[in-house]
Amino acid sequence: MMLNGETEAKTLMSNFTATTLLRHCETAWLFTESDFKTLVFPVIVFATVVSPRPEPLALACTACWLWFHLFQFNVSNHSYSADEDIVNKPWRPLPSGRISVEDSRALRWALLVFCLGLSSVFSLNLFITSGAFTVLMILHNNLRRGHHPIFRNLCNVAAYVTAGVGCSLILSGESSLDGTSIKALSCSALVVLLTIHAQDVADVNGDEIC
Template sequence: MIFPVMMFAIVVSPHYDMPALFYTFCWLWFHVFQFNASNQSYSAHEDVLNKPWRPVPSGRISVKDARELRWALMLFCLGFSFLFGSNVVITSVMATVLIIVNDDLRLSDHPVFKTLCSTGGYVIVELASLLILSRECTLDGMSIKEPVCSTLVVLLTVHAQDFADVNGDRRSGRRTLPIIAPEGSRIYILCALPLFSFALASVWSLGPLSSLLFVSMGSWVGIRYYLFRDEIRDQSTYRLYNIWIMSAHLLPVNARFHALAW
C-alpha cells in the first residue's frame, strides 16, 4: 500500500515540499503498521499456512503483545495526526474504525465486505496523504479525478490479493472470491485488468507507446492469474499486480506534465 499511495500523492498533489513528503511517508507508514499489527494478531492461525515468516506465527511476538501493540499504535497515530489539522485527524479516526470493523467485527470473513474494507482503506490513506502533502491547499480538478479512478480500480480488482491465500483463508473459514468462485474470479481478473488498463490509458490520454506498455502489463498479469494457479506463482503474480497498481497511480503524471505522451 505504501508505494502506490505515495506515488498517488506525489503525482496528484498540486503542491508539496520535502518536509511534507517526509511527514506524509511517516503518517502512512505508521497507519499501515497499525493495520498490520491488528490484522496479524487475528490471522495467526491462517498465517501458519499462508505467511509463516510473519512475526506471530514465527514466534517473534505473541498474539497478546501484538494486540497491545495495535492499541498503542492507534493512540500514537491519532496523536501524530493532530500535527496536520482536523481533516487528517478525521481520516485517522476513519482508518481506526475501518480496522476495528475489518478485524474485530470480522467483516474480512465476507467477500463483499472484505473488498469494501480494503477499498475504504486505500481511499482513506490516499486522502490523508494528499492532505498532508499538499498542506490542505486548494485541490484542482485532477486531484479529484484521480481518487475516483483509484477507488474504482482497487474496488474492482483488489481480490487479486486473495488468490495466493486460499489455503489459509479456507482453513480459517473466511469466504473470499477465489474460494466461492474459483474459476469465475480468475476469468474476471483475466478480462478486467486489460479492460481497466485500456480505460485508464484513455482517461489519462497516454501516448500510443505508453498505452501499449500499460495495457500489455495489465494483460500479462491477468493471463498469469488465469494460467498459473499454484500458490507460489500466485504470490509472484500478486507482486506483478502491485507493480501494475503502482503504474496505474503514476498515470496522472501525464495530465500534470505530459510525461507519458509518447
C-alpha cells in the same frame, strides 16, 4: 578490577539494548513488509502526482504517516489471522514467535492513540481521516467484517481511499482536497475495487484453514 567490571557491565547493557532495539525494528518491518508494493508505494506515488508541488519534508512526513497507519492496521489484522499465516506467511512476527497475540493486540491500541495524535499535529481533517481509518480497521478486524467477501473488498477500497486522502492532505499542505484530487481518488477507488480480490489468490491455502 572494579572499573573493568563496571565497564564490561555497561558494554553488555549497551549491546543488549542495541540488540533489543534492532529486533523490535525488524519485527515492525516484518509486520508491513508485504504491503510496500501493494499499498505504500502506490499510495505515495498517487499523492505525489496529484499534489501541486510536494516538498521533500512533506514527502517524508507522508511516508511516516502512511507507514504508521499501515503498521497499526497490520498489527491488528495479523493478530486475528495467525493460523492462516502459519501456512501463507510463516515469516510474519506472530507465526514465527517474535511477538504473542496478547502483546500484538496491546500494541495495536497504543498505535491507534499514536496515529490519532500524529494526525492531530497536521490538521483537523487529517485527524478525521485517521479516525475514519481506525473505524475501518475495527470493522474489518474486531467485528470480523473482513471475512465477508463483499464487505472485505469495500473495506479495503475505503482503506486505500482513506490512505490516499491522508497522504494528499499532507503533501499538498492544504486543509482540504481540490476537485482534481477527488476525481483521481474516485478513479483509484474504482480500480482497486475491481482488482484487489486478485491478491487473495496466493493465500487460498491458508484461508481454507479459517
